[in-house]
Amino acid sequence: MAGWAIAVHGGAGVDPNLPAERQEQAKQLLTRVLNLGIDALRSSGSAIDVVELVVRELESDPFFNSGRGSALTENGTVEMEASIMDGVGRRCGAVSGLTTVKNPVSLARLVMDKSPHSYLAFSGAEKFAKQMGVEMVDNDYFITQDNVEMLKLAKEADSIVFDYRIPTVGYETCGTGVESPFQMNGLPISIYAPETVGCVVVDSQGRCAAATSTGGLLNKRMGRIGDSPLIGAGTYACDICAVSCTGEGEAIIRGTLAREVGAVMEYKGLGLQDAVDFVIKERLDDGKAGLIAVSKTGEVSYGFNCVGMFRGCATQNGFMEVGIWD
Template sequence: MVGWAIAVHGGAGVDPNLPPQRQEQAKQLLTHCLNIGITALRSNVSAVDVVELVVRELETNPLFNSGRGSALTAKGTVEMEASIMDGTKRRCGAVSGLTTVKNPVSLARLVMDKSPHSYLAFSGAEEFARQQGVEVEENEYFITPDNVGMLKLAKEANTILFDYRIPTTGYEKCAGAESPLQMNGLPISVYAPETVGCAVVDSEGRCAAATSTGGLMNKMSGRIGDSPLIGAGTYACEVCGVSCTGEGEAIIRATLAREVAAVMEYKGLGLQDAVDYVIKHRLDEGQAGLIAVSNKGEVAYGFNCNGMFRGCATQDGFMEVGIWE
């Protein structure tokens, strides 16, 4: 029997000027979510159930960019996305373009468990949500005053903003690059996405992962990032579970989550070495981070930007919550 392990994240790419109070709020939420996961794992709840449970909690709290508090599109609406994967049989479910579903990760789970498909989007996903009786809210539930103000700033700057909590000055320091930063060759004003995710291995060695996000502030309607894409933002198999965060377009090009599993399977690398390898060699110019667990009860993370909101814990008593290196 292996020991369980859990990792959770609230996004990679953090402004070094983030106020201490906001840093502390983020750490408290990550600690709270870790403890929910730990309690479930100690009660022998399966890995896939634990990742859903933890990501639901993150979606319900407006601190990070998923569920309530999601980033707003150029039209001022939310289009949320999520995915979940059970590594035991590589089963998966994903959703995107959601506007009313309170917990996108749970709808992704229902796509996996209750539909013949792996991925549903926009009106089809909303229709499926009604059929399954999941909890829904009016669009206004997801929209915070912070996000309304940040969308206004983004429109005035004619750019994409990643983070509703970051001041628009001093952003050029954020990714260690000269301003303006770019995504797909186009300028963006701030690098700090706040996707949420969880990766878990339970005491039976079963791995699972889930990821959820509201995407980018002022994004084009219909834009889909890495979070709902299996193999890009989320992946789990017999050897590991991975959830990614960061510049979605770069993560998609790198099939980042799957790469961790691939170098473990084909290069024989251990978990942390695999994470380090893909962060260094697969992101090109992109900025991103990821959390991962292995079927041996290990936990690992990596990022190539200033920071990543993350926490992890293992059965032998190790626990860490951090933001910076």
């Protein structure tokens, strides 16, 4: 057994002009949650427990787009989604359309552990949350003034906007050139920079797990569901690897991105990093995204085809890295 490994992300697609202070805040948060996961793994925590623990912490901090600090819908409300998957037996749980559940990833875990289903959404998910006694808060808890102001700008521009730190003029930040605005499903949108959060872990027993959580797109239509809660798209874990994705949800869904990493390892015999590189290059078409992954043998990997990805990773042999850029 090669030992444990962990990776976290705070989203792919970063404005290259992101102020140094914000970059430092992001790195501090990633380092803090990474160390939280490392401590749990050193204490023999299981992969599934560690991914839930880390993503809960990310949901509770308003810096990234999940839980508190989630992007606002066209109605100025929050609709959150999350999923979790245990590579042992490929058990999974997912939730969408949450408006009052403080930690969506933990409700996803309860769907996996305490319900006969894999996926619950909207009023049904909220009802299940009440039955399970999870912590509930008013929708206002999730809303930040930054996102209120950005929604106003998005409505003025009649556009979906991914992130309040991204300027709405000039398209060079998403790598597509000023002449060709970025598109989603063929429709023009503003600068690409979603900030989903996620965590993947292989524990000292070789068990893999993954969890992903997000508020989705700013100014998204009510009822829009992205890749994060979709098993095989935004999240996947099996007996050989675990993957969490971030980026343009519609492209990740079309490419079944997370499952593809495991599939090319299984059927093409690729190693983890080669599998990640192949999937980023061959399965996104024109979409922009990134992902983090671990293998059962203790490897850790990441890849992205956009300007940057907020990420951190560590292994049992002492390797640790926190970064944003390529």
